[in-house]
């Protein structure tokens with residue numbers, strides 16, 4: 001089969017690769033769509049703490065069951081499926097406590113197992129038994145279903161922040177994950193949604209999410225803008241999707257007392273300076289979020305299927321697998337929202 005194989009840092013080869021063969025309780029899916037994630041770019045440039053080479057990247061994927069082992073009863077050839085990216089063991093302390101994102105034996109698609117930048121992908125037995133393979137609702141296209149994985153991470157993030165109806169949120173970073181956060185919090189009944197980014201083009205692109213205000217911290221005072229349209233208060237939540245979207249901004253200084261700052265994506269060290277006092281004196285919380293659980297993936301598919309999020313709004317460019325490098329460079333340059341590899 002054809003695959004985009006990462007053979008080492010900055011060594012991605014579009015080449016022939018042995019097609020997977022399912023064992024008795026495994027299956028093989030034919031990949032139909034796989035979107036490019038910032039993590040794919042990072043892994044291409046710098047590697048990943050879990051990765052073993054050679055590895056096929058791509059973890060935001062949807063495909064069609066091509067072949068099942070004789071022991072697979074819950075799926076059959078032709079089924080349209082979405083596969084979660086982080087596979088919990090179901091047995092460790094965290095899994096038993098239902099904290100699957102913190103599974104001690106977490107297996108990650110595109111790090112421990114081959115991912116979706118290939119014609120076919122192996123779906124081992126424990127992906128199925130852990131509930132990581134979801135049937136795609138009929139009204140969703142392949143590419144819309146592929147967006148369930150990144151959206152699932154956003155659902156986890158809002159859950160980790162304990163975001164509630166009627167609250168306000170500042171989202172730092174207006175790329176696809178920032179836009180998902182904006183739309184999901186609107187869907188969850190946010191009182192006010194603010195998006196902040198120094199990239200004016202990106203900020204403009206995020207306009208479709210219907211946030212209350214779009215803030216460019218280079219030309220505007222974020223605190224002032226938030227207070228002015230939020231009855232004088234700061235935001236109840238700050239979601240740091242991309243710290244580099246707002247250099248110099250300290251999230252804990254923009255969150256209201258008893259509010260929550262969530263380190264969802266990359267942040268800059270200096271953005272957390274002065275944190276202990278802000279946390280203690282303002283009873284603020286600093287939390288993190290990491291990936292998503294199988295349940296979050298199901299919730300995301302449902303949100304897409306119900307039209308709470310229109311996946312089509314997120315797809316900027318489509319590429320064949322042979323165009324993988326162009327898709328990665330385009331993602332790295334932050335052009336548009338999601339770049340999709342279609343098969």
Ligand SMILES: [Zn+2]
Pocket residue numbers: 037038039059060150
């Ligand atoms: Zn991703």
Ligand SMILES: [Zn+2]
Pocket residue numbers: 088089090091092093094095096102103104105106
């Ligand atoms: Zn576990």
